[in-house]
Amino acid sequence: MTDIRVALVGGGMHAPAHIRGAAAAPGVRLSAIADPSPAAKAVAGKAGLPWFADHHALLASDRPDAAIVATPNVLHVPVALDFIAAGIPVLVEKPIADTVADARRLSDAAQAAGVPLLVGHHRRHNPIIRRARQLIRDGALGRLVSATVLATFLKPDPYFDVAWRRQPGGGPVLINLIHEIDLLRFLYGEIASIQAITANAVRGFEVEDTAAILLRFANGALGTVTLSDAAAAPWTWDLAAGENPAFFKPDGVETHFFCGTEGSLSLPALNHWRYPGARGWHEAITASPEAIETANPYAEQLRHFAAVIRGSEDPVISGHDGTRTLEATQAVLEAARTRQPVVLSP
Ligand SMILES: NC(=O)c1ccc[n+]([C@@H]2O[C@H](COP(=O)([O-])OP(=O)(O)OC[C@H]3O[C@@H](n4cnc5c(N)ncnc54)[C@H](O)[C@@H]3O)[C@@H](O)[C@H]2O)c1
Structure with missing residues (x-):
C-alpha cells in the first residue's frame, strides 16, 4: 500500500504538531509545505520537504493526495474550497471557519463533491478520550448527571504582541474553548442551550480573557466550564494530558469530571469512581484507574484521515459536525453579549 501524500498548507506555530504526527502515522507522509513566510520556508527545509509560496503554486506543480489546512482561520474556507474543487480531501484545522455560514458553505461543497472533509479536533483521536466515550456509551456512569471542565492556564505576554489576539475572535473562547465544546459534544451528545458570562478585567484587551459557561445537554445533563487564559494555573487539558511537548x-492534574448516577470519571487519569457496596454519601466510594493507552492524537488523526480517504473508515468529525461545534462555541459569545440563554437547534 503506497503512502497517502499530504500537503501542509500553513507552516506556522501549529505546523510541528502535524510534522511530528505525520512522521508517526502509518500510511501517510507529508509531501510539501505551502506558506509564504520565510519562517515556514525554513521549517520546510528543516523537515526536508519541498516549499511553495501558496497552495496555488503547490497545486500547479505537485498535486498531493490530500491536504491539511493550518492557515489563519480566515483562510480556512477559501483554501479548503480550492482543494475540494480539485477533488483533494482536506483536513481543516479548527475552527472549521470564521462563521457558521461559511462553515456550512464549505461542508455543503465537500458533500456535494463527494470529497472527504475532516476537522482538526484532534482530541477525538486521543485514546484517553476514546476510552472515556466508550465507558459513557457502555453505561458505566449510568445516567449522565453533570460535566465539570476546568480550562485555566496562562498565555505568556508576548502571545498578545499579535494584534488579532487582542481583538474579538482572537480570545480563549474561539481559540481554546472550542476544543472543550467539541469534546463535550463527543462525550455527552448535543448541547441544547448555553448561558455564559465573559470578562476582560485581567488583561483589559477588547477580547475576553475569562469566561464562565453553563450548558444543558439534550440528554438532560448539565455542564459547567471555567475558562481563562490569564490564570497562573495548571488545570487545563493542554497541560495535563501531555499531548503537545x-x-x-504537570503531574497528577485532573481537568475533566464526568458524573453519572452509577459512577463518575475524571480525566486525563481516567479514574473511575464507584460504590463497591452500599450507596450514599456515608458509604465508601472508591476510584480505580481505567487502563490508559497513550498515543499521539495528531498521528492518529492522520492515520484516520488516510483511512477515510481509502474508504475504510467514516469521518470521526465531518465538516457538518465541526460546524455544530463552531455554532455552539459562538453561542457562548452570543449568550455573554445578550445576557440571555441561547437555545441551539436540535
Ligand atoms: N488543533 C489544535 O490544537 C490547534 C492548535 C493550534 C492552532 N490550531 C489551528 O491551526 C491554524 C494555524 O494556527 P497557528 O498557531 O499555526 O497560526 P500561525 O499564525 O502561527 O501560522 C499560520 C501560518 O499560515 C501562513 N499563511 C498565511 N497566509 C497563507 C496562505 N495564503 N497560504 C499558506 N499559508 C499561509 C502564515 O504565514 C503562518 O505561517 C489555526 O487555524 C489554528 O486555530 C489548532
Missing part, C-alpha cells in the same frame, strides 16, 4: 506537563 511544547507545553509543560
